[in-house]
Amino acid sequence: MIRSTSPVAELGVRAATPPALMVGMFLFFAGHNRPGGGFAAGLIIGAVVALRWMVGLRTTVVPSQLMAAGIVIVAGVALAPVLFGSVVLDQAVWSTSLPVLGKVKAGSAAIFDIGVSAIVVGLVIAVIDGLSPATTSAPEGQSS
Amino acid sequence: MSGSLIFAIAGLSAVGIYMITGRSLSRIVLGFALLGHASVLALLASGGPAGDPPLADRTTATEVANPVPQALALTAIVISFGLTLFLLALARRQQELTGDDLVEDDVEDRRIASQETP
Amino acid sequence: MVLRLAAIPPLVSTVVALGVLLGSSGDAPSLDVSWVPGLDLEFVFQIDSLAALMTLLVSGIGVLVFVYANGYFGPTAAGTGRFATTLLAFSTAMLGLVWADSVWTLFVFWEATSITSFLLVGHKSVDAAARLAARRALLITAGGGLALLAGLLILADRAGTTRLDDMGPVGGTAGGVAAALVLVAAATKSAQFPFHVWLPGAMAAPTPVSAYLHSATMVKAGVLLVALLGPALGETDVWKPVGIGFGLLSAFWGAIGALRHTDAKLILAWGTVSQLGLMIVLLSAGSGKAVFAAVSLILAHAVFKAALFMVVGEIDVRAGTRDISALSGLGSRMPLAAMVAVVSGASMAGVPPLLGFTAKEAAIEAALKMDGLEALVVGFAVIGGSVLTVAYTVRLLLGLFGPSDQPATDIADRRPAMAFPSALLAVGSVLGYVFLGTVNSLVRPAAVQVQPEAEVYYLLRWPGITTAFLISVAIVVAGSTVGWLVFRRPLGVPSPVGAGVVDRGTDGVLSVARFVTGRVQHGSLPVYMAVMAMTVIVAALPFAFDVEPSAIYLWDSPMQGVLAVVVVGAAVLTSGMASSRLGAALGLGSVGVAVSGLFVVHGAPDLALTQLLVETVIVVGFVLGLGHLTRRFPSAKAGWRLLRLVVSVCVGGAVALALASSASNPSGVPPLEDLTVAAVDEGGGNNLVNVILTDVRALDTLGEVVVLAVAALGILALTESGRSRKEEVA
Numbered sequence: 006m007i008r009s010t011s012p013v014a015e016l017g018v019r020a021a022t023p024p025a026l027m028v029g030m031f032l033f034f035a036g037h038n039r040p041g042g043g044f045a046a047g048l049i050i051g052a053v054v055a056l057r058w059m060v061g062l063r064t065t066v067v068p069s070q071l072m073a074a075g076i077v078i079v080a081g082v083a084l085a086p087v088l089f090g091s092v093v094l095d096q097a098v099w100s101t102s103l104p105v106l107g108k109v110k111a112g113s114a115a116i117f118d119i120g121v122s123a124i125v126v127g128l129v130i131a132v133i134d135g136l137s138p139a140t141t142s143a144p145e146g147q148s149s
Numbered sequence: 150m151s152g153s154l155i156f157a158i159a160g161l162s163a164v165g166i167y168m169i170t171g172r173s174l175s176r177i178v179l180g181f182a183l184l185g186h187a188s189v190l191a192l193l194a195s196g197g198p199a200g201d202p203p204l205a206d207r208t209t210a211t212e213v214a215n216p217v218p219q220a221l222a223l224t225a226i227v228i229s230f231g232l233t234l235f236l237l238a239l240a241r242r243q244q245e246l247t248g249d250d251l252v253e254d255d256v257e258d259r260r261i262a263s264q265e266t267p
Numbered sequence: 268m269v270l271r272l273a274a275i276p277p278l279v280s281t282v283v284a285l286g287v288l289l290g291s292s293g294d295a296p297s298l299d300v301s302w303v304p305g306l307d308l309e310f311v312f313q314i315d316s317l318a319a320l321m322t323l324l325v326s327g328i329g330v331l332v333f334v335y336a337n338g339y340f341g342p343t344a345a346g347t348g349r350f351a352t353t354l355l356a357f358s359t360a361m362l363g364l365v366w367a368d369s370v371w372t373l374f375v376f377w378e379a380t381s382i383t384s385f386l387l388v389g390h391k392s393v394d395a396a397a398r399l400a401a402r403r404a405l406l407i408t409a410g411g412g413l414a415l416l417a418g419l420l421i422l423a424d425r426a427g428t429t430r431l432d433d434m435g436p437v438g439g440t441a442g443g444v445a446a447a448l449v450l451v452a453a454a455t456k457s458a459q460f461p462f463h464v465w466l467p468g469a470m471a472a473p474t475p476v477s478a479y480l481h482s483a484t485m486v487k488a489g490v491l492l493v494a495l496l497g498p499a500l501g502e503t504d505v506w507k508p509v510g511i512g513f514g515l516l517s518a519f520w521g522a523i524g525a526l527r528h529t530d531a532k533l534i535l536a537w538g539t540v541s542q543l544g545l546m547i548v549l550l551s552a553g554s555g556k557a558v559f560a561a562v563s564l565i566l567a568h569a570v571f572k573a574a575l576f577m578v579v580g581e582i583d584v585r586a587g588t589r590d591i592s593a594l595s596g597l598g599s600r601m602p603l604a605a606m607v608a609v610v611s612g613a614s615m616a617g618v619p620p621l622l623g624f625t626a627k628e629a630a631i632e633a634a635l636k637m638d639g640l641e642a643l644v645v646g647f648a649v650i651g652g653s654v655l656t657v658a659y660t661v662r663l664l665l666g667l668f669g670p671s672d673q674p675a676t677d678i679a680d681r682r683p684a685m686a687f688p689s690a691l692l693a694v695g696s697v698l699g700y701v702f703l704g705t706v707n708s709l710v711r712p713a714a715v716q717v718q719p720e721a722e723v724y725y726l727l728r729w730p731g732i733t734t735a736f737l738i739s740v741a742i743v744v745a746g747s748t749v750g751w752l753v754f755r756r757p758l759g760v761p762s763p764v765g766a767g768v769v770d771r772g773t774d775g776v777l778s779v780a781r782f783v784t785g786r787v788q789h790g791s792l793p794v795y796m797a798v799m800a801m802t803v804i805v806a807a808l809p810f811a812f813d814v815e816p817s818a819i820y821l822w823d824s825p826m827q828g829v830l831a832v833v834v835v836g837a838a839v840l841t842s843g844m845a846s847s848r849l850g851a852a853l854g855l856g857s858v859g860v861a862v863s864g865l866f867v868v869h870g871a872p873d874l875a876l877t878q879l880l881v882e883t884v885i886v887v888g889f890v891l892g893l894g895h896l897t898r899r900f901p902s903a904k905a906g907w908r909l910l911r912l913v914v915s916v917c918v919g920g921a922v923a924l925a926l927a928s929s930a931s932n933p934s935g936v937p938p939l940e941d942l943t944v945a946a947v948d949e950g951g952g953n954n955l956v957n958v959i960l961t962d963v964r965a966l967d968t969l970g971e972v973v974v975l976a977v978a979a980l981g982i983l984a985l986t987e988s989g990r991s992r993k994e995e996v997a
Contacts, residue, residue: 032876042873042957044227048880055887069983072976079972083965114961121972128979129884132234135986136241136892150930153822153831155923157865160835161858163919164842170796170911176842179851182885183838186862187922189874195929197937199823199869203955205943214870215937216955222874223960224971230881231978237885237892238982258790261781 015060025053033118043118044125051129058133068134072127078120154194161187174240174250181236185229192222270337273351277329277358284314284322295319297368311369311430316712320562321365321491323709324569328483329358331688335577336475338684339584350390354479357383361484365491369429370419373495377415377456377488381408384485388472400468403769407465411455415492418448426499434499446500449492450509450551457489457543460516464765466540467524470532474580477532481539482572487565490543493550494561494717501553507641510551515648517544522655526662526750527758531579531589534663535572538615541652542568548648549630555720556636557645560629562714563726566706567614567626570699574611574692575663578604581686582667585679591666592757596675598668603686605668607693612664614696616657618743622699622706625726627653631735650742657746662754669754703728797911800918807921814924815931827868834861849890856886873956 026049033046057063161183168180196218203216244250297313314322333354340347360379367373382405389401422445423429425437437445453459458466466486470477480486493510500506521540528534542564549561581604582597583589598605614623631653634646699706707725714721730736788795822828841854859882866875946958960968 042960044223045876045880048877048884052880052883055884068979072979076973076976079969083969117961121968124972124976124979128231128234128975128982131979131983131986132237132884132888133891135238135982136888150819150926151821151823151827152819153828154865154869155819155926157831157834157862158926159919159923160831161838162922163915164835164838165915166796166800166918167911167915168842170793170800170914172793175851179841179855182855183841183858186834186858189878190862190865191922191926193866193869193871193874194926199827202870202872203939203943205947205953205955213939213943213955215939216942216959217937219871219874219956220959220964222871223877223956224964224967226874226877226881227971228974230885231975233885234888235978235981237888238985241892242985242988252792254792255790258788262785262789 011060015062018056018060018062022053022057025049025056029053033122034115043121046118047122047125048129050122051126054126054130055133058137066126066130068127068131070127071130072124075120075123075125075127078123079117082117082120150194151198154190158187158190158194161190172252174243174252177252178233178236178240182229182233185225185233189222189225189229192218192225269348269351270333270340273355274330274333276355277326277333280322280362281326281330284319284326302371307429308371309369310372310375312363312366312372313368313432314366315368315432315716317491317494317562317716318365320566320709320713321487322362324483324487324566325358325361325365328479328569328573328692331573331577331691332475332479335478335580335685335688336473338682338686339473339475339580341682346390350387350473353383353386353390354476357387357480357485361488364488368431370423370431371429373431373492374412374416374419377452377492378409378412380485380488381405381412381456384408384469384480387476387480388469390473390476391471394471396468397471399770400465400471402773403766404465404469406773407455407462407769411452411462414448414455415452418445418452421445421448422496422499431495431499436502437499438502442500442503443505446503446505447509449496449500450506450513453489453492453547454513454517455489456492457486457547458517458540459489459513459544459547460520460540461765463517463521463540464769467528467533467536468766470530470536474532474576474583477536478573478576478580481536482576483569486539486543487569490546490550490561490565493547494558497550497553497558497717507551507553511548511644511648514544514546514548514551515644517541518548518648518652519544519655522652522659524761525659526655526753527761529590529592529666529757529760531582531591531663531667532576534591534659535575535579538656538659539572541656542572542615545630545648545652548645549633550717552633552637552641552645553718554633554637555714555718555722556629556633556724558718559710559714559721559724560626560633562710562717562721563626563629563706566710567622567696567699570692570695571611571614571621571623574607574689574696575615577685577689577692578608578611579667581682581689584682584685586676587679588676591663593673594667594676595671595673597678600675600678601668603681603690607686607689608667609664610693610696611689612660616660616743616746617653617739619729620697620700622696624739625700625703625706625728628730628735628739629724629726631738635735650738653739653742654746654749657743658750658753661747661750665751665754700728793907793911797914800914804914804917804921807925810921810924810928813928813931818930818933819927824868827865830861830864830868834858834865837861852886852889855889856882859885871956873954 029046029049032049033043035042054066165180165184165187168176168183171177171180196215198214200212200214203213203219240250295313295315295318297311299312300310302308302310333351336347336350336354340350357380360376360383363376364373364380367376385401385405388404389397391397421441422434422437425439425441425445426434428434451462455462466481469481472480497506518541521537521542521544524537525534525541528537546561546564546568549557549564579589582594582601585601586594586597588594610621614621617624617627627649630649631646634642634649636642637645703726711721711725714724787798822831837854837857841851841858844850844854859878863875863878863882866872866878942955942959946955946962947953
């Protein structure tokens with residue numbers, strides 16, 4: 006019903022995937038200086054996955070594993086400073102230059118953001134996957 | 150404070166309350182989302198007038214919007230996002246189990262209410 | 268087996284206490300354990316002389332009670348494991364209370380004894396009477412616990428310290444209030460009139476519990492409290508009259524109760540109320556001699572009362588009843604028990620050559636040493652209470668072992684484990700008299716700790732023909748006569764009035780609770796929501812007086828006005844189209860987009876971006892999730908719809924009022940420049956909002972992420988369970 010099997014749509018989505026992921030990456034790195042951040046990036050990537058789902062391109066990622074990884078990363082970054090004798094959630098900042106993006110200050114906050122993004126992507130996949138009528142129970146006569 | 154914002158917040162609250170006092174679970178989820186919007190806007194409005202985006206390298210401090218409520222509001226958006234999705238899943242589960250999304254009365258509570266002895 | 272094992276810990280602590288008492292030199296052993304360092308909460312223990320004496324009683328009698336329980340329950344009884352555990356827990360709580368040297372420690376263990384004694388009294392949990400008695404005991408003693416907490420809070424505040432041993436005298440109104448509260452707490456715990464009503468009911472407990480809790484330990488906690496806080500609160504105006512009042516009433520009312528009942532265990536329970544009253548009178552009076560006498564009484568009472576409870580329990584188990592009007596001929600059939608009872612009873616009545624005699628003698632001496640009204644009141648309590656004590660003792664002994672017209676009661680075989688502990692305690696009453704010097708060296712330091720003037724006193728083995736001794740003789744003669752008369756011509760068993768009042772009170776509270784619950788929580792979610800909304804409306808009313816119209820302007824920019832109208836319009840549309848999923852999704856989506864627009868206009872691009880992305884996912888979720896609603900809802904009643912409409916419009920008004928009031932009272936200008944500098948220099952970022960989120964509020968952000976993860980787990984669980992159910996069906 007919602008899912009389109011049109012090859013044109015599928016092609017379009019396939020073509021749109023890389024630029025959308027690029028936007029996600031951009032937002033991820035932009036966060037500290039301009040609007041964006043790990044959460045927004047995660048939502049964009051999640052939206053890409055949702056879009057692909059709609060045209061029949063299923064993902065094989067298991068959301069619970071993705072979220073577990075995210076939580077481990079987030080908790081790890083939060084607790085790591087304690088190992089170095091600092092307080093919980095203290096940050097380390099390194100300054101580097103990357104092509105295209107220019108000079109970025111990468112810090113442990115960026116790793117934290119990776120964890121956030123992983124959790125958000127997992128959440129979005131869980132929602133799309135869990136709520137979609139094709140995969141959950143649809144008693145006869147109701148799924149039109 | 151901007152009267153327009155107050156109007157938007159009050160309107161969202163009123164419609165949200167109307168929807169969550171109903172019996173349809175999907176309407177309750179919708180109403181909850183509207184109340185979420187209202188509270189985020191209220192946070193923002195309470196922080197002062199509108200201004201330029203709070204980017205340190207683009208604007209001077211005098212005409213910037215207050216960033217603190219924005220940071221708080223961002224958290225609020227994320228939390229209400231998670232909650233709304235969870236409510237959706239609940240509503241969905243209810244549909245699967247009962248075939249509709251009607252909120253039934255709590256049978257146990259009704260039992261206690263009916264045997265009251267003043 | 269388990270009961271025998273359980274006797275080991277109290278045995279160890281008895282030995283330790285004896286070591287402290289007899290071999291002590293220098294400082295008392297103490298221990299500090301930090302609990303909540305930020306609040307200065309700590310567990311502080313110190314085994315001083317009084318604590319060591321109480322430890323000896325708690326642990327020594329504890330050992331005997333465990334041995335006794337072994338015989339009482341027999342080898343086949345069920346639930347002895349639970350019994351041993353709870354009794355041991357109680358014993359630990361009691362030791363903690365005795366050792367406590369800070370008011371907080373004292374309170375924690377005070378409550379712990381209330382809870383464990385609740386479990387012990389209700390040990391026979393299938394028995395409704397036992398459950399009722401346990402609940403009553405808990406309600407009264409825990410209520411006293413609240414009074415104690417309040418009293419200790421005031422006391423600690425006034426005294427400027429929480430440590431009991433460096434607490435100076437406290438006076439003034441606050442001191443008086445604290446004194447009254449502490450005395451009420453002591454009265455509930457020590458079963459003083461009118462809080463004594465729980466004690467007779469508590470006799471539903473197994474006899475080992477009564478022998479332990481209602482002779483040596485828990486009921487002594489109130490007396491101990493009066494002793495411990497006497498130095499701090501004794502100088503308030505309230506302490507003496509209230510304490511003596513409680514004690515005097517209890518000494519008489521308890522003794523009268525003991526004269527009227529025919530259940531031997533109840534006689535002992537009422538007798539305990541009376542004896543504890545006497546101790547409280549003496550401690551509240553507070554003179555050196557009185558305190559000394561009170562501490563001696565604590566020791567003597569624990570020894571003879573525990574033995575008497577044990578004998579009554581043995582009779583109960585072997586004869587099948589403990590009603591003195593039904594028992595007959597036990598004197599010859601249970602000679603050992605009779606001997607133990609007579610010795611312990613004589614000690615209770617204050618007959619030489621027994622420990623109880625010297626203690627009572629000291630009490631009479633103390634009363635004689637006072638002057639004026641105090642001498643009159645204390646003397647009245649001591650002498651009157653003693654006469655009645657002799658009377659109910661004589662009646663009890665006659666009833667249990669004396670002559671009777673009825674045929675002799677059949678009794679079961681002897682149980683050595685029950686006979687041995689009581690016999691040992693009876694011997695203790697004699698030995699205490701023989702080795703009075705040792706008893707003196709136990710009692711005097713404990714009394715001195717409460718009242719330094721007690722230093723000069725000692726227990727006399729043979730006072731000679733003094734006034735006190737003559738009074739003592741008169742007491743025994745008068746009491747025996749009264750006891751014999753009452754035995755011949757019973758007074759009739761009273762109906763338990765006080766307990767009934769407490770139970771009616773409890774039932775009343777419960778039925779009010781049921782009524783309120785029925786009204787407030789009647790099961791309809793929409794009504795709950797409406798009630799909450801109405802509460803919001805009422806709560807917002809005060810804001811109406813606080814609005815400054817000049818603080819409100821039309822808009823920040825015309826675009827804001829347009830967007831606000833769009834937001835509200837889209838929200839109303841959403842509500843109208845909610846019955847179709849596409850309509851709902853469309854409505855919600857447009858609200859979200861318009862709100863994002865408001866964010867942009869306000870200067871919050873982060874919010875706008877996030878809101879747009881979030882909205883996308885939510886709309887997709889709606890379209891997928893509520894995909895196939897077919898059923899139409901039964902349309903609500905018109906009246907209810909109108910009410911909902913009114914309530915929601917009022918909520919809108921309330922929210923507007925609150926916002927306007929907040930705008931009318933600005934709380935200052937945001938520190939934008941400081942924030943900007945801090946963000947660039949310390950946070951290393953130009954986007955203030957994100958720097959705040961990741962630096963200043965990093966912990967909140969962590970929490971937010973966890974909330975998301977939990978929500979996602981919930982969604983997974985809900986959808987997975989749906990899936991597995993479908994597979995089962997298939």
